[in-house]
Amino acid sequence: MAIQLVLQMTLVLLFIHEASAQKSSLAKPGCSQKCGNLTIAYPFGIGADCAANQTFTIFCNNSINPPKAFLSDNIKIQVLDISLKAGTIQVNTPVFTNCEKRTNDQQLMLSHPFTFSDTQNRLTAIGCETIAVISQEGLSVGGCMTFCNISSIIRNNSCFGSCCQTRIPPSSKFINASLNSINGKNGCGFVFVVDQNWFGSRTDVYDVTDMEQVPAVLDWRPSGSCHSFGLVNSSTNSSVCGRNTICTEQDLCSCREGYEGNPYLLDGCQDINECARNNFNRCQQICTNTPGSYTCSCVDKWVRDGEYKCMKTTDPYGYSKFSPSLLVIFTSLGVVLVLVPMFLYKVIKQRNKRKLKEKFFKRNGGLLLHQQVSYSESNVETTKLFSSKELEKATNHYNMNRILGQGGQGTVYKGMLTDGSIVAVKKSKIEDDSKLTQFVNEIIILSQINHRNVVRLHGCCLETEVPLLVYEFIPNGTLFEYIHDHNEDLPLTWDVRLRVATEVAGALSYLHSAAAIPVYHRDIKSSNILLDEKYRAKVADFGTSRSVSIDQSHVTTKRVQGTFGYFDPEYFRSSQYTDKSDVYSFGVVLVELLTGQKPILAPRPDDEGRSLVTYFMSAMEENRVMDIIDVQIADDGRKEEFMAFAKLAYRCLHLKGSRRPTMKQVATELESIRMSDRSAAAQQNYEDVEYSVAELNKVWDRSLSSTSTSTYKSLRVDTEPLITE
Numbered sequence: 001m002a003i004q005l006v007l008q009m010t011l012v013l014l015f016i017h018e019a020s021a022q023k024s025s026l027a028k029p030g031c032s033q034k035c036g037n038l039t040i041a042y043p044f045g046i047g048a049d050c051a052a053n054q055t056f057t058i059f060c061n062n063s064i065n066p067p068k069a070f071l072s073d074n075i076k077i078q079v080l081d082i083s084l085k086a087g088t089i090q091v092n093t094p095v096f097t098n099c100e101k102r103t104n105d106q107q108l109m110l111s112h113p114f115t116f117s118d119t120q121n122r123l124t125a126i127g128c129e130t131i132a133v134i135s136q137e138g139l140s141v142g143g144c145m146t147f148c149n150i151s152s153i154i155r156n157n158s159c160f161g162s163c164c165q166t167r168i169p170p171s172s173k174f175i176n177a178s179l180n181s182i183n184g185k186n187g188c189g190f191v192f193v194v195d196q197n198w199f200g201s202r203t204d205v206y207d208v209t210d211m212e213q214v215p216a217v218l219d220w221r222p223s224g225s226c227h228s229f230g231l232v233n234s235s236t237n238s239s240v241c242g243r244n245t246i247c248t249e250q251d252l253c254s255c256r257e258g259y260e261g262n263p264y265l266l267d268g269c270q271d272i273n274e275c276a277r278n279n280f281n282r283c284q285q286i287c288t289n290t291p292g293s294y295t296c297s298c299v300d301k302w303v304r305d306g307e308y309k310c311m312k313t314t315d316p317y318g319y320s321k322f323s324p325s326l327l328v329i330f331t332s333l334g335v336v337l338v339l340v341p342m343f344l345y346k347v348i349k350q351r352n353k354r355k356l357k358e359k360f361f362k363r364n365g366g367l368l369l370h371q372q373v374s375y376s377e378s379n380v381e382t383t384k385l386f387s388s389k390e391l392e393k394a395t396n397h398y399n400m401n402r403i404l405g406q407g408g409q410g411t412v413y414k415g416m417l418t419d420g421s422i423v424a425v426k427k428s429k430i431e432d433d434s435k436l437t438q439f440v441n442e443i444i445i446l447s448q449i450n451h452r453n454v455v456r457l458h459g460c461c462l463e464t465e466v467p468l469l470v471y472e473f474i475p476n477g478t479l480f481e482y483i484h485d486h487n488e489d490l491p492l493t494w495d496v497r498l499r500v501a502t503e504v505a506g507a508l509s510y511l512h513s514a515a516a517i518p519v520y521h522r523d524i525k526s527s528n529i530l531l532d533e534k535y536r537a538k539v540a541d542f543g544t545s546r547s548v549s550i551d552q553s554h555v556t557t558k559r560v561q562g563t564f565g566y567f568d569p570e571y572f573r574s575s576q577y578t579d580k581s582d583v584y585s586f587g588v589v590l591v592e593l594l595t596g597q598k599p600i601l602a603p604r605p606d607d608e609g610r611s612l613v614t615y616f617m618s619a620m621e622e623n624r625v626m627d628i629i630d631v632q633i634a635d636d637g638r639k640e641e642f643m644a645f646a647k648l649a650y651r652c653l654h655l656k657g658s659r660r661p662t663m664k665q666v667a668t669e670l671e672s673i674r675m676s677d678r679s680a681a682a683q684q685n686y687e688d689v690e691y692s693v694a695e696l697n698k699v700w701d702r703s704l705s706s707t708s709t710s711t712y713k714s715l716r717v718d719t720e721p722l723i724t725e
Contacts, residue, residue, distance in 0.1 A: 026084075026262045035060035036067040041084055043222055043240075043264045048072075052240075052264070053223065055112055073111045080215055084262065087220055087252045088117060090195060092213040096177045099188040107176040108193075113220050118170040120217040122196045126163050126209055127189025129182040134168060134175060134193075140600070141169050145182070146189070157202050168193060192216075221251055222264065244269040244292065258292030282308040384459030384470075391415065391461050391468055395425055410466075414473065423458055426469040443469070445519055445542040453507035455530060455540040474538050480526035483592055486632070490535055494636035497593040498645075498674045503537040504529055505667035508586060512579045512663050520577055524585035525566045525599075526592050565599025565612060570657050580657030583666065587652025591616045594645060596630030613653055620650050644673050 026041035027033030031050035033040050035058065043052030046069075051057040057072040058079060069079040071091070081090040093108060110116070125132030125146055133143040144164035159165050168175075179189040194214045199205065208214060224240030241253035245263040248254050253263035262268035274280035274294040275287035283296035298310035305311040394415035395402050402413045410428040417423060446457035461468040479500060482492050490496070511519040523541060530538040566588050568581035588599055591612055599612045619628045625646045626639065648669050654660045661669075 026265075026268075028265065032060075035069040038069050038079065039082070040069065041082055041262055041264075042268070044082055044089075055114075055223075056220075071114075074109075077108075078213075084264070085252070085254070087250060088120070089114075089218050089220060090215050091218055093175075093193055093216040094213055095190055095192040095208065095211055096179070097188070097190045098179045099190075107174065110173045110218065112173075113223060114173070114218045115170075115220075116168055116172045116175065116193060117217040117219045118168050118172070120195055120197070121168055121193050122165040122199070123168050123177075123191070124159065124163070124165045124194050124199065124208075125179070125189060125191045126206060127179065128162055128187050130187060130189040131180040131182060132164070132189070132191040133178050133180065135178065136169065136172060136174055136176065142166055157200060157205055159199075159205055163205055165196075222253065240264065242266045242268045244271075256292060284309045386459050386461040386468070386470055388461055388464045388468075390418070391425055391464075391470070393418075394423065398427065415470075422473040424471045424473045426471065428467045428469065448517060449511070449515060449519065451507050451510045453503045453537050453539060454511075455538045471540075474530040474532050474540070476531040476533065476535060478527045479529040479531060479537070479589075482531065483526060483596060484598060490531075492632065494633040494641070496535070497633065498641075498670065500529070500531075500535075500537045501590060501593055502667065502670040502674050504539060504589070505586065505663060505670050507537070507539045508582055509663040509667045512582070518579070520579060521582050521585075522577060523563065523566075524582055524589065525563050526589050529589070563599075568657070569655060578657050579663065580660045583652050583660045583663055584657070586663070586666065587649050587660075588613060590645065590649035590652065594630065594642070594649065595628050596632060597628075616646075616649070617653070620646065641673055644669075648673075 025033055026039060028042045028045055028050045031042075032046050035046060040046055040058050040060075042050075043056045044058050045051030045056065046058050046060045048054060048057050055073060059070045059072045059075055061068050061070060071077045071079060078092040079089055080092060083089070123132065123134050123142060123144065125144055127146050128148040130146045131143060132146070133140045135141065144166040146162050146164045148162055175193055177191045177193075179191055181187055181189075190209050192208070192214050193216045194208075195217045198215045199208075202208070222240040241247065241263050242265050244256050244259045245253050246256055255261060255263050255269035258272055258274070259269040260272050261270045271289070271291050272280060273289050275283070275289045281287045281294050281296075283294070285299055285302065286297040288295045288297065296304075296308050298304055301313060302310040303313050392398070394417050395413040398413055402415065404412045404414050404424060406412070410426050413425045413427065415423050415425045443457065443460055446455070455474060456472040458470040458472065460470060476490070477487075481487065482490060486492075508521065508524070511521060519542075521539065521542065524539075528539065528541040530540050532538055566585045568577075568584040570584075571577050571581045591597075592599065595612070595616065597612050597615070601612055601615060616628065619625050625643060629642055648661075648666065652660055652666065
């Protein structure tokens with residue numbers, strides 16, 4: 001009898017152990033959830049039958065000790081960690097290099113649903129005077145530059161000098177990295193996409209040069225229906241979540257409160273027994289578990305005192321006896337105790353909301369803006385301050401369908417104010433004090449400018465978590481799009497190009513010499529020139545602009561900022577920005593209009609370089625300008641007009657700023673060409689520009705020489721500094 005009882009108890013214990021193991025398993029029933037030390041949680045699975053679909057299938061290589069996990073779609077990618085809560089996996093990615101004794105693939109392709117996380121990864125390069133470039137679909141979409149200095153000798157966990165980092169584009173599935181030498185020497189460099197948390201924890205960042213792989217973070221999302229903050233109906237076949245789950249704001253499955261486990265399994269979210277865990281319940285005496293929660297009760301001769309506590313009663317029947325008068329008193333007291341906290345809650349909530357707005361106002365530069373107004377004669381004080389509610393309503397709560405564009409400085413939304421006017425609302429991206437200074441600077445600059453060819457600032461909002469700027473709405477996109485994407489609605493004829501160039505030159509001439517306080521734009525490029533409803537030019541993006549006193553000849557900056565292909569080589573060498581630096585950038589725009597080419601060209605068989613400027617200079621010196629005219633306008637104008645336009649661009653691109661014309665002279669000559677009064681422009685002889693294409697190649701082409709076979713169509717560093725002191 002005793003033996004039979006022992007056997008029965010053993011069977012019960014085995015059943016309980018098996019049920020507990022099945023309950024806590026994160027893998028699909030019947031599937032292994034371990035590959036070495038790594039836990040493989042569904043929708044991932046070891047083998048096709050254990051995963052949600054083929055893309056989540058994990059290959060576990062048991063021939064290695066300990067076993068290692070790899071993505072089945074790309075067995076070169078090792079999986080290091082899986083997070084259901086964050087919707088990420090950490091994997092090993094290659095360290096790309098151009099070292100002669102160590103070569104590897106310079107690109108990495110991911111399959112659906114994996115993308116490189118733009119929030120947790122950074123493109124990192126290590127080398128001496130090296131430009132690291134990341135490309136997608138033949139387009140160079142970002143990069144950073146390293147320099148040779150003491151930081152390469154001091155071994156620590158900081159990345160500067162001979163180490164540089166930058167963000168990667170969102171939703172990237174394909175990484176193609178390349179390294180280019182600044183001085184033309186074939187140095188040894190390294191470039192890789194890396195988890196910034198792992199990289200920052202290194203005691204010596206330069207030991208990465210001895211590694212072939214580093215950890216990076218990939219985002220993933222389940223394939224199927226998922227609605228934010230909605231309870232999931234697991235009875236529908238299209239649901240990717242199991243029972244007792246919700247869908248988070250990031251479109252990920254999560255167990256409801258009171259449940260835990262794997263939300264992607266049908267019954268993966270199991271009820272938490274709060275009563276069995278002291279830290280999960282607040283009951284003073286008796287705790288009773290319920291699905292997703294628990295209830296509290298009291299032992300005999302005790303009564304409830306609130307939701308969790310109990311108090312002893314002197315009444316033998318378990319109830320306290322009160323007189324009617326005491327009942328009235330306690331009832332009145334209860335009403336007061338309820339109403340007063342409610343009133344105080346509302347008062348405190350309003351006060352906290354007001355303090356939060358004041359905090360945002362100060363943090364977003366309200367005090368700095370006030371200080372600037374105190375020392376400025378501009379009309380900043382007349383700039384309207386919008387409320388957060390007003391702009392939230394105007395943009396339909398910043399609906400994604402209202403997004404006009406995104407960049408390094410923020411996101412721009414289309415909005416409608418209460419008076420029916422259409423505006424553009426820029427939600428700034430403030431990461432540090434320098435970005436905040438750029439934001440306030442843009443308000444100061446635009447508030448003191450009144451020109452028909454400069455985008456107009458309506459006002460700003462400083463009481464939100466990130467500052468907001470409100471501009472006039474410019475409906476027809478950028479000049480860059482019309483030059484290079486060939487819009488059929490507006491063929492960019494020669495007359496249109498002449499008019500746009502003249503309007504932009506007039507605006508820059510106004511900024512340099514006619515505004516109350518002279519302004520240097522510092523980022524003139526075709527993507528910062530917008531076209532309004534009548535296709536008139538509007539100069540935009542004054543975040544890096546600077547006001548100067550009338551007797552000031554230049555602005556000295558601690559770091560060089562600008563866009564590859566546009567910024568002044570003299571400024572690059574001296575860190576001194578002048579009005580002639582704007583002239584140089586505008587000269588590149590003129591060459592874009594004339595040739596239809598992008599500032600950074602693809603490599604050519606005759607090896608004329610990737611810089612549009614050197615390509616254009618070669619054509620001018622070899623007297624073959626007519627061969628590089630954009631075919632779309634070749635029949636629109638006369639040769640004399642094209643040559644006058646090209647000679648003007650040639651003078652704007654002189655290596656010495658003192659030899660370039662002023663923007664006022666440029667505007668006058670463009671107006672002469674446009675009005676067919678070409679006598680003055682035609683007499684200008686470009687032979688007085690005393691430098692050769694070889695000299696210009698020495699400045700730029702060495703910095704863009706390629707050690708990779710990847711195709712270059714554009715190279716932009718729109719917001720990140722190119723050089724940091």
